[in-house]
Amino acid sequence: MSAYPSSNVETARKAVAARLRELRLDAGLKGHELASRCGWHKSKTSRLESAATPPSDSDIRTWCEVCGVADQAADIIAASRTADSMYVAWQRLQRTGLRRLQESRVPLYERTRHFRGYASHVVPGLLQTPAYASALLSAVGRFHGAPDDTAEAVAARMNRSRVLHRGDRRFVLVVEESVLRYQIGDVRTMGGQLGHLLSVMSLASVSLGVIPLSARERGIWTLEAFNVFDEQRVHVELLSAQITVTAPSEVALYMRAFAELREMAVYGAEARGLITSAADSLT
Structure with missing residues (x-):
């Protein structure tokens, strides 16, 4: 049987991080630009995109709003919340x-x-x-x-x-x-x-x-x-x-x-x- 796409927590977290990065790139923003608009240090953007730090619900909402896709926040929040239990x-x-x-x-x-x-x-x-x-x-x-x-x-x-x-x-x-x-x-x-x-x-x-x-x-x-x-x-x-x-x-x-x-x-x-x-x- 082939591995299920969500077969481990790390994969799930990386999927959330990759989705956030794609939104930033689609919005035409560099990492430091997004960080500035979000009001946090540029290193936080890097940590979130590398899945080194799991995002909070607030982080995801802010990220999506800055990228002009606030309607996608609900899906990403749900995916993030269930990374440990999915x-x-x-x-x-x-x-x-x-x-x-x-x-x-x-x-x-x-x-x-x-x-x-x-x-x-x-x-x-x-x-x-x-x-x-x-x-x-x-x-x-x-x-x-x-x-x-x-x-x-x-x-x-x-x-x-x-x-x-x-x-x-x-x-x-x-x-x-x-x-x-x-x-x-x-x-x-x-x-x-x-x-x-x-x-x-x-x-x-x-x-x-x-x-x-x-x-x-x-x-x-x-x-x-x-x-x-x-x-x-x-x-x-x-x-x-x-x-x-x-x-x-x-x-x-x-x-x-x-x-x-x-x-x-x-x-x-x-x-x-x-x-x-x-x-x-x-x-």
């Missing part, structure tokens, strides 16, 4: 076990009012049964060499799923039909999971779409799994790490991809038919 290896997240990882995400899910999720390989965590989650998390923990606390992690995941039953929230999820066919656990576990999907579809807060294997003229190819939280934050799941995206332009890109994926999905009776067919194939 790429976090699963090994780091799971070093104390899976329970704490599940629990750490609860506040984010609880404050999210509009959740969008796309799943290309396994059933979304919010819709998993205890048995399915146990089989999946056990395999994940074993693969990454995490401490075995599967039972506690499953309990934490089920606790997180309670947000589905709280008012004033909307959950829009799209899964590939292959998710329904890829067996996790034994036949009984998978059958119970598919039955649970049929049940959860009746919740007023949930919209579940399935992209059929027979879908023609796909507007977009199969992507890695990702979740969007209130159009403010995106979590992308890779084999090696979780990517956190907060730059407005990048969040908008995932929003556009989700909209296209959602258009390809079927809902209601058609979706239930695909789930039922997958369940029947188990026996």
